Amino acid sequence: MTAMDIAQPEPAAPADAATRQFVTFLVGERIYGVDIMQVREIRQWIPATPLPNQPHFTRGVLNLRGTIVPVHDLRAKFAGALTDATENHVVLIASVGGQTIGVLVDAVSDIISVDTSEIRPVPDNAGEADISALLGLVSTEDAMVVLLDLATLFPPPDRDED
Amino acid sequence: MPTDEMEEYQAIFFAECADLLVDLQDRFDEMADGAVEPETINAAFRAVHSIKGGASAFGFDGLVGFAHVFETTLDRLRSGTLELTQELLGLLQRAGDIIALLVEQARDGIDVPQDRIDRVLGELREASGIEAAEECEDAPAGDAPAAEPEASEAGPEEDAAAEREVRLRLAIRDGFHRRGHDLLRVIRGLREFGLTGVEPPDSFPPPAEFDLHAPGDTWQLKLVTALPVDEIAAYFDVYDGLIEVEIDADEASGQEPARDDAPPASAQTQDHPPEGSGADGAQHAVAPAQKRAAPKPKDAEAASRPVKRSGDGERTVKSLRVDISRIDRLVNLVGEIVITQAVLAQKLSENSPSGDLELGHAVENMARHTRELQDSVMAIRAQPIKSVFQRMPRLVRDLADTLQKDVRIQLSGEQTEVDTTVIEELAEPLTHMLRNSMDHGIEPTAEERIAAGKPAQGTIHLSAEHRGERVIITVADDGRGIDREKVRAKAIERGLISPDDNLGNEEIDNLIFHPGFSTANEISSVSGRGVGMDVVQKKIQSLGGRCTLKNQPGKSLSFEITLPLTLAILDGMAIGIGEERFILPLSSVVEAVRVEQAQIQLLPGGGQVLPLRGQYVPILSLRETLGLKPSSHREEMAILVDAESNGLVAVLVDELLGQRQVVLKSLEANYQRVEGVSGATILGDGRVALILDIPALIRSTRIPPRAAGAKIAAAGMMTPSPSSIGALQ
Numbered sequence: 001m002t003a004m005d006i007a008q009p010e011p012a013a014p015a016d017a018a019t020r021q022f023v024t025f026l027v028g029e030r031i032y033g034v035d036i037m038q039v040r041e042i043r044q045w046i047p048a049t050p051l052p053n054q055p056h057f058t059r060g061v062l063n064l065r066g067t068i069v070p071v072h073d074l075r076a077k078f079a080g081a082l083t084d085a086t087e088n089h090v091v092l093i094a095s096v097g098g099q100t101i102g103v104l105v106d107a108v109s110d111i112i113s114v115d116t117s118e119i120r121p122v123p124d125n126a127g128e129a130d131i132s133a134l135l136g137l138v139s140t141e142d143a144m145v146v147l148l149d150l151a152t153l154f155p156p157p158d159r160d161e162d
Numbered sequence: 163m164p165t166d167e168m169e170e171y172q173a174i175f176f177a178e179c180a181d182l183l184v185d186l187q188d189r190f191d192e193m194a195d196g197a198v199e200p201e202t203i204n205a206a207f208r209a210v211h212s213i214k215g216g217a218s219a220f221g222f223d224g225l226v227g228f229a230h231v232f233e234t235t236l237d238r239l240r241s242g243t244l245e246l247t248q249e250l251l252g253l254l255q256r257a258g259d260i261i262a263l264l265v266e267q268a269r270d271g272i273d274v275p276q277d278r279i280d281r282v283l284g285e286l287r288e289a290s291g292i293e294a295a296e297e298c299e300d301a302p303a304g305d306a307p308a309a310e311p312e313a314s315e316a317g318p319e320e321d322a323a324a325e326r327e328v329r330l331r332l333a334i335r336d337g338f339h340r341r342g343h344d345l346l347r348v349i350r351g352l353r354e355f356g357l358t359g360v361e362p363p364d365s366f367p368p369p370a371e372f373d374l375h376a377p378g379d380t381w382q383l384k385l386v387t388a389l390p391v392d393e394i395a396a397y398f399d400v401y402d403g404l405i406e407v408e409i410d411a412d413e414a415s416g417q418e419p420a421r422d423d424a425p426p427a428s429a430q431t432q433d434h435p436p437e438g439s440g441a442d443g444a445q446h447a448v449a450p451a452q453k454r455a456a457p458k459p460k461d462a463e464a465a466s467r468p469v470k471r472s473g474d475g476e477r478t479v480k481s482l483r484v485d486i487s488r489i490d491r492l493v494n495l496v497g498e499i500v501i502t503q504a505v506l507a508q509k510l511s512e513n514s515p516s517g518d519l520e521l522g523h524a525v526e527n528m529a530r531h532t533r534e535l536q537d538s539v540m541a542i543r544a545q546p547i548k549s550v551f552q553r554m555p556r557l558v559r560d561l562a563d564t565l566q567k568d569v570r571i572q573l574s575g576e577q578t579e580v581d582t583t584v585i586e587e588l589a590e591p592l593t594h595m596l597r598n599s600m601d602h603g604i605e606p607t608a609e610e611r612i613a614a615g616k617p618a619q620g621t622i623h624l625s626a627e628h629r630g631e632r633v634i635i636t637v638a639d640d641g642r643g644i645d646r647e648k649v650r651a652k653a654i655e656r657g658l659i660s661p662d663d664n665l666g667n668e669e670i671d672n673l674i675f676h677p678g679f680s681t682a683n684e685i686s687s688v689s690g691r692g693v694g695m696d697v698v699q700k701k702i703q704s705l706g707g708r709c710t711l712k713n714q715p716g717k718s719l720s721f722e723i724t725l726p727l728t729l730a731i732l733d734g735m736a737i738g739i740g741e742e743r744f745i746l747p748l749s750s751v752v753e754a755v756r757v758e759q760a761q762i763q764l765l766p767g768g769g770q771v772l773p774l775r776g777q778y779v780p781i782l783s784l785r786e787t788l789g790l791k792p793s794s795h796r797e798e799m800a801i802l803v804d805a806e807s808n809g810l811v812a813v814l815v816d817e818l819l820g821q822r823q824v825v826l827k828s829l830e831a832n833y834q835r836v837e838g839v840s841g842a843t844i845l846g847d848g849r850v851a852l853i854l855d856i857p858a859l860i861r862s863t864r865i866p867p868r869a870a871g872a873k874i875a876a877a878g879m880m881t882p883s884p885s886s887i888g889a890l891q
Contacts, residue, residue, distance in 0.1 A: 049742065049850040051829075051836050052788040053862065061829065061842060063850050066498060068842045070833040099832045157834035 021113050022138075024145055025092065025105040027075050027083075032105070033112065033138070033145045038094045042108050045089040056082065059104060064093065071102035072154050097156040112145065114138050119147065171342035172269075175216045177483070179265045182209040183258070184552055190255050193246060203240040206254075208399065210236060213261065215400035218351040219344070222268040224279075225261070226354070231283055232257045235290035237393070244290060253289055256282050259556045325356070326411065328394060330383040333406040343401055345381070352383060355394055359384035486582065489542055493730050496532075496539045497825035500731075503532045504822065505846040533823070540581070540728055547626045547633070548576035550588045554596055554624055561600040568619045569604050571596075575626035580633050581728040587705055588635070588725075591698040595637045595721055596622065598695065603641030603719050614716065616640060623720075631749045632707075633727055638720035644713045646670045652679070671713045675699045706840050708857065732826050734843075734853065736819035737801065739784055740793055743851040744815075745824055745843060750856060752802040752810065754818050759796050772800060772812045783814045787838075787859060805857045813856060826853065837862035 022033035048060030048071045057076035061068045071091055075083045083089065083104055091102040119136035133153035138145050189206040214229035235254070238244045260282050263274045286292075330352075334345060349360060363379030385394070391411045398407050507525050514521055551573050558571040580588075604620035605611045611618055623638045646667060653659045653673045665673075673679060674695045695709075702709045707725035712718075726732070734745035755774070762781065763771050771778040779802065785793065797814035805811045824843035827850075829836055838859030839852045 049842070049852060050788075050790070051852070052838055052859075054836065061833065061850050063844050063848055066494075066827075066844065068827045068829055068832060068844075068850060070829075101832060157830075 018116055019113050020116060021111055022145070022147060023092070023108065024110045024112055025090075025108045027078070027105050031109065031140075031143050031145045032074070033114075033147045034092070034094065034103075034150055035147075036111060038096060038150055040093045040095050040100065043091045043093060043102075044087060045085045045091055045104065047085075048102075056080075059085075062091075062102060064100065064102075067100065069093065069100050069102050071104055073104045075104075075106075077153065094150050096150045096154060099156050101150070101154055103150070103154075112138075112140060114147075122146075167342075172220055174342065175220060176265065176269045178216065179213055179269075182213055183262050183265065184549070185209045186258050186261075187552055187555075190251065190258060193251055193254075198246050200240060203236060203246075207233060207236040207240055208396075210261065211396055212400050213265065215351070215397060217268065218354070219347045219400075220268070222264075225264040225268055228257075228264055228279060228283060229261060230354070231286050231290075231292060232261060234292055235286045238290045250289055253282070253285050255555075256559065257286055259559060262556060325386055325388045327358075328385040328387060328389075328391070329410040330385065330394070331406075331408040331410075332381045332383065333379065335404050335406060338401070338404040341402075341404060343404065348398075348401070348405065349381070349383065351397070352385065355389060355397065356385045356387035357383060358386050489539075492539050493543065496536050497730065500532055500536060500823060500825055501844055501846065503528060508846045536731060536823075540731065543582045543728070543730075544579040545582055545585060546576060547578045547580050547585060547588070547635070550585050550592065551576045551624060551626070553589065554592065557593060557596055558600065558622065561597065565600060565606075567600065567604055567606070568608060569600060570619055570621055572621060572623045573625070574623070578626040578628060578633060579727075580626075580725070581730070584633075584705060584725055584728070587701065591701045591709075591723070592624075592635070592637065594698050595695075596624075599637060599639040599641065599719070603639040603643070605642055628727070629724075631727055631733060633725050635723040635725065636720055637723075638718060640718050643715040643717055643719045644671055644674065644711075646713075646715060649673050667713075671711055674711075675709070703858070704835070706855075730826055732824050732841075732843075732853065733821070734824045735801070735821055736845075736851070737784075737799075737815040738817040738819055739788075739790055739797075739815055742790060743819065743845060743849065744784070745822075745851050745853045746801060746803060746813070746856065747840075747853065748821060750804050752804055754799060754801050755812075757798060757800045757812075757814065774802075774812070777810075779810050779812045781812045781814060782856070782860065784854070785814070803856045805860055808857055808860050811856060811860065824851075824853070 021036040023036050023039045024031050024033040026032075043064075046062065048062045050060040051058060051070075057073045059071045059073050059076075059082075061070050063069075073083050073085075075081060083106070085104060089104060089106060090108055091104055092108065093100060093102050119138050121136055122131055122134045124131070133149050135147035135149050138147060186206055186209040189202050189209070192202050193206075210229050210233045214226055214233060217225040217229060235244070235257070239246060239250070244250065260274075260279055263272070264279070266272050267274045332345070332348070334343075338345075349357070361382040361384075363381060387394070391409050394409055395407065398405055507529060510521060510525055554573070555571050558569055561567075562569045599622050604622075605614070605616075608618035611620065621640050623636070625638075626633060626635045628634075650659070650665065650670055650673075653670075653676070654661050656679065658673065658676055658679070659665065676696060679696065699709050702723055702725070705725055707723055709721060709723050712720045712722070732745070733748040735748050735751050737744050737746060757772065761772060763773060763778070765771060770781040770783075772781050773779075781800070783797065784790070785797065793816075797816055799815050799818050800812040801815060801818070803811050803813050826841045827843055829839065829842055836852075838855055838861075840855040840858070841853045842850050843853060845851050
């Protein structure tokens with residue numbers, strides 16, 4: 001059985017490999033984007049249940065139809081200050097490395113299609129705290145979008161293999 | 163057959179093997195307890211035989227060969243040729259271990275040392291007096307079955323039963339193919355019984371009309387063998403009556419009436435007797451006598467077999483194999499119902515006048531039924547802990563062999579029921595603990611034990627029992643215990659503690675749970691290096707349990723594992739602190755008391771204690787420990803929690819919301835393990851509440867490992883435990 005499974009092809013890549021779609025959202029003045037394939041849904045902010053002794057950007061957990069999902073504050077992750085979350089803020093529910101996580105942002109703005117050749121690398125000395133989590137930069141008509149790799153930004157914990 | 167189907171049938175075979183091995187072990191245990199009844203030996207024989215039958219269908223030759231010798235030994239035991247002595251029983255148990263290993267080898271491809279197999283094989287042969295030639299004849303034949311029997315005839319056969327021709331008539335019944343059986347395999351498997359001829363049915367339907375599920379016509383086979391008829395008949399046991407067999411041995415035409423009776427007897431118990439089997443029976447009933455063996459009374463038994471076999475078939479009604487994912491789905495759904503029911507009850511009580519008796523009764527009924535539903539569903543998942551305990555004696559025997567130590571294992575409480583998920587996860591930590599006991603605990607030599615005034619044979623006691631909503635598993639050995647000086651020296655060497663640290667006995671003992679700590683001076687193949695008790699501790703904690711130890715240096719060491727009965731549902735006490743809600747496991751809650759701020763006593767160093775009936779109980783403020791928003795008013799309630807090795811702790815909360823049953827949800831599924839939190843649950847209003855693990859919370863917030871032990875002792879604590887909760891405040 002295993003042999004047959006291995007022989008199975010990878011799930012089909014997006015029809016047009018040269019184009020990727022990103023969901024863009026705002027945190028403060030900046031526009032970020034994440035791959036649309038990772039985004040499951042978008043929810044209005046409701047206060048999360050805080051967890052003890054966690055990084056400050058982890059706001060807690062919430063109930064997503066019966067499963068417990070952590071919520072991370074993207075502003076806090078980048079700039080250090082906690083978002084003063086209100087009903088107008090949204091949580092992006094994303095699927096990352098087999099886990100479902102929530103990312104607190106200010107507002108969702110758009111879905112953009114980007115030709116992969118248009119994605120520019122992030123300059124090494126750009127001053128961002130965690131440059132490895134940035135997929136690249138892309139320019140739209142209005143502004144620059146910072147493309148994020150959520151799996152690197154909020155890595156799933158190391159599973160104990162013992 | 164397509165590969166995946168084949169694998170599916172193999173999976174079924176291995177699942178059956180697991181059951182059969184358990185059964186076999188049970189029989190040996192019964193024999194060890196002095197039950198040497200024919201039925202016990204028979205059952206053991208059948209178990210080995212069924213394994214052999216399945217194994218030969220899948221072509222696991224090594225397994226078949228070993229099972230054959232094993233089975234022969236058991237057969238001689240049941241026929242009375244052999245007597246059951248302690249030595250023989252020990253040998254049988256070791257043979258049982260080997261066959262279990264061979265099954266694993268067939269399944270997982272693990273390596274089984276050939277010399278070990280050969281050794282036990284040799285002992286079996288010696289014990290049962292199987293002649294090498296005889297076995298060579300019985301062993302699975304190669305690709306030239308017809309030539310084999312002739313060749314073996316050259317061997318000595320004076321006292322072995324004479325070979326004669328045996329004719330078999332086989333007809334498959336409806337369902338044979340559907341169960342994954344294959345007539346070709348059946349026939350190939352018969353090679354080891356000395357197959358010399360195969361005659362297919364007179365005519366086959368054209369391929370287009372061939373119906374796989376229709377009963378087939380009769381195949382006629384010829385064997386030349388010395389095996390008694392019942393042994394040949396037993397080969398077909400694994401097919402559960404799906405194959406109709408008639409056996410004509412040449413011995414004695416006097417047996418003929420008995421044989422004639424057999425087909426009708428079997429026909430009565432079967433719904434669709436194969437067409438024409440009666441006619442065929444008449445045609446071939448009498449076979450010419452070629453070599454004559456003395457008539458055996460067993461033949462009559464063989465004739466009555468088909469009836470008995472169909473009786474065995476009823477067993478399938480009593481239990482079902484169900485995919486665990488289906489049960490999990492049921493458990494989850496019931497969990498949701500429990501939550502919904504709680505919400506409904508809450509809303510109804512808020513919105514309806516309290517005088518509505520009928521509504522009240524209905525709500526109560528529903529609550530009761532929900533609870534029963536939940537219990538029933540959980541009971542489906544519960545299984546005796548035996549399935550994991552069962553594997554341990556084999557491990558101990560293996561290790562005793564490797565380490566050259568004389569150790570026995572005693573099991574008790576195997577019938578204790580625990581949730582399946584817990585059981586699956588237990589094998590690894592238990593194995594590890596037993597290895598530790600065998601390697602480090604039990605003294606290296608019998609002389610050393612005798613010098614210490616102990617029996618030469620070491621004993622490890624493995625037991626399980628229910629205590630409230632938890633199950634306690636104890637692994638106790640009567641070995642050397644933990645050498646505290648050695649542990650201390652090692653910990654200093656590894657930089658875990660400093661030389662001037664003044665540690666209590668219990669604290670030294672607990673150092674062995676420290677990651678990477680191992681007291682073995684040399685790397686041993688048994689316990690290995692680097693993987694220590696910390697791994698066990700971690701595993702148990704991930705199951706929502708705890709592992710503690712009792713050390714009596716020179717005398718004994720026992721580990722106690724405390725586990726929840728189920729990982730799905732918890733009886734909890736809901737508490738409130740400000741806006742937040744938390745759940746404390748009810749099993750750890752001792753009592754709740756109202757607290758006047760003035761009662762709280764400050765200790766030098768900042769610790770706080772609560773005087774209670776002449777004792778001082780350390781205080782844990784959840785608001786501070788969990789980093790919640792400070793509040794202007796002080797907590798008014800204290801919940802006394804049994805924090806296990808930390809003794810009683812007074813947990814300060816704002817309000818007590820009452821007892822409720824909650825469905826455990828994992829934080830790890832989408833996040834990670836959070837120290838001090840054993841899980842989460844969803845409350846009636848849809849909010850998430852954390853389930854607190856007070857002892858873990860104390861551990862996680864404890865700053866220096868044992869800073870406050872002395873202070874609390876000085877304050878008159880009744881427990882001298884190294885609790886430092888007070889110092890945290």
